[in-house]
Amino acid sequence: MSIDNYCVPGTIAEAVELLQQGEATLxxxxxxxxxxxxxxxxxxxxxxxxxxxxxEMQGISLSSGRYRIGGLTxxxxxxxxxxxxxxxxVLVQAADHFASPQIRNAAxxxxxxxxxxxxxxxxxxxxxxxxxxxxxxxxxxxxxxRKVELxxxxxxxxxxxxxxxxxxxxxxxxxxxxxxxxxFLKSGPRPALEISSVSMGVAAxxxxxxxHGARVAIGAVAPTPLRAIATEAVLEGxxxxxxxxxxxxxxxxxxxxxxxxxxxxxxxxxxxxxxFIRRALSHVxxx
Ligand SMILES: Cc1cc2nc3c(=O)[nH]c(=O)nc-3n(C[C@H](O)[C@H](O)[C@H](O)COP(=O)(O)OP(=O)(O)OC[C@H]3O[C@@H](n4cnc5c(N)ncnc54)[C@H](O)[C@@H]3O)c2cc1C
Numbered sequence: 001m002s003i004d005n006y007c008v009p010g011t012i013a014e015a016v017e018l019l020q021q022g023e024a025t026l027x028x029x030x031x032x033x034x035x036x037x038x039x040x041x042x043x044x045x046x047x048x049x050x051x052x053x054x055x056e057m058q059g060i061s062l063s064s065g066r067y068r069i070g071g072l073t074x075x076x077x078x079x080x081x082x083x084x085x086x087x088x089x090v091l092v093q094a095a096d097h098f099a100s101p102q103i104r105n106a107a108x109x110x111x112x113x114x115x116x117x118x119x120x121x122x123x124x125x126x127x128x129x130x131x132x133x134x135x136x137x138x139x140x141x142x143x144x145x146r147k148v149e150l151x152x153x154x155x156x157x158x159x160x161x162x163x164x165x166x167x168x169x170x171x172x173x174x175x176x177x178x179x180x181x182x183x184f185l186k187s188g189p190r191p192a193l194e195i196s197s198v199s200m201g202v203a204a205x206x207x208x209x210x211x212h213g214a215r216v217a218i219g220a221v222a223p224t225p226l227r228a229i230a231t232e233a234v235l236e237g238x239x240x241x242x243x244x245x246x247x248x249x250x251x252x253x254x255x256x257x258x259x260x261x262x263x264x265x266x267x268x269x270x271x272x273x274x275x276f277i278r279r280a281l282s283h284v285x286x287x
Pocket of ligand 1: 028030031032035051071098100103109110112113114119121122196
């Protein structure tokens with residue numbers, strides 16, 4: 001379909017009022033949308049809304065123990081953020097494994113989450129942090145927002161719980177405690193330039209060698225980015241030793257449901273899952 005209306009709102013209110021008027025395509029960095037429309041995998045609607053000029057959706061802050069990252073924050077800005085490097089380095093680690101500098105300069109955090117790829121890299125550290133997304137819409141003449149747990153945001157490849165009239169304005173999460181340690185690992189034929197064959201994040205707080213607050217998130221092994229709840233339960237409250245790690249390996253390999261595709265076979269993805277959980281747990285243990 002040809003684009004009849006091109007809109008460039010300057011505020012969240014303008015953007016959600018436009019979304020309320022009927023079907024529209026949102027574009028932020030365009031690094032997913034452009035290849036999808038160029039290949040014919042997706043069509044533009046008659047209205048295209050470019051949201052890149054909305055200042056309220058920029059910036060990274062920490063206030064009263066909560067981090068807030070504006071939806072339009074680019075992956076480069078996450079990579080260069082001293083605030084995030086000091087408090088949540090696992091997010092910066094994921095940004096460092098993301099594409100090339102050219103793509104990172106355009107790619108936004110909201111675009112990465114809304115594209116809802118099972119291999120989307122930024123969802124993995126955010127799942128470890130129990131992040132929430134803020135969704136805005138236009139109701140009865142004003143902006144209304146709701147918060148949704150990221151763990152419940154993705155529903156299928158390319159699908160989320162977001163409604164057609166909603167805009168993802170920000171991501172929020174609580175400042176982790178002092179003992180929080182996390183690790184992000186990613187594999188692809190050309191690591192940083194490739195969509196992940198498997199990506200994994202593991203986080204825990206080790207108190208006298210015992211695992212607390214275990215979190216395991218995995219990309220590209222299920223229809224959506226996965227919180228490996230059964231594996232977390234195996235780790236929780238257990239000593240970090242060889243027996244616990246082997247039980248985690250067995251459980252996580254049963255918990256994933258990868259597919260064969262052009263990037264990797266299901267067998268290889270399961271193998272990488274086992275390799276990564278051992279490695280990530282070892283990083284978290286400080287080895
Ligand atoms: C060469 C290349 C390498 C890549 N490498 C990686 C990689 O290593 N890791 C990775 O995870 N991804 C990778 N990607 C995918 C892509 O760069 C990311 O998913 C990126 O973060 C998308 O952000 P964007 O701003 O460009 O989104 P866009 O393309 O502008 O939008 C993506 C989707 O989200 C919707 N959308 C955007 N913003 C909002 C919003 N605020 N509210 C509601 N809906 C919104 C759009 O309508 C569209 O459906 C790569 C892409 C390319 C082309």
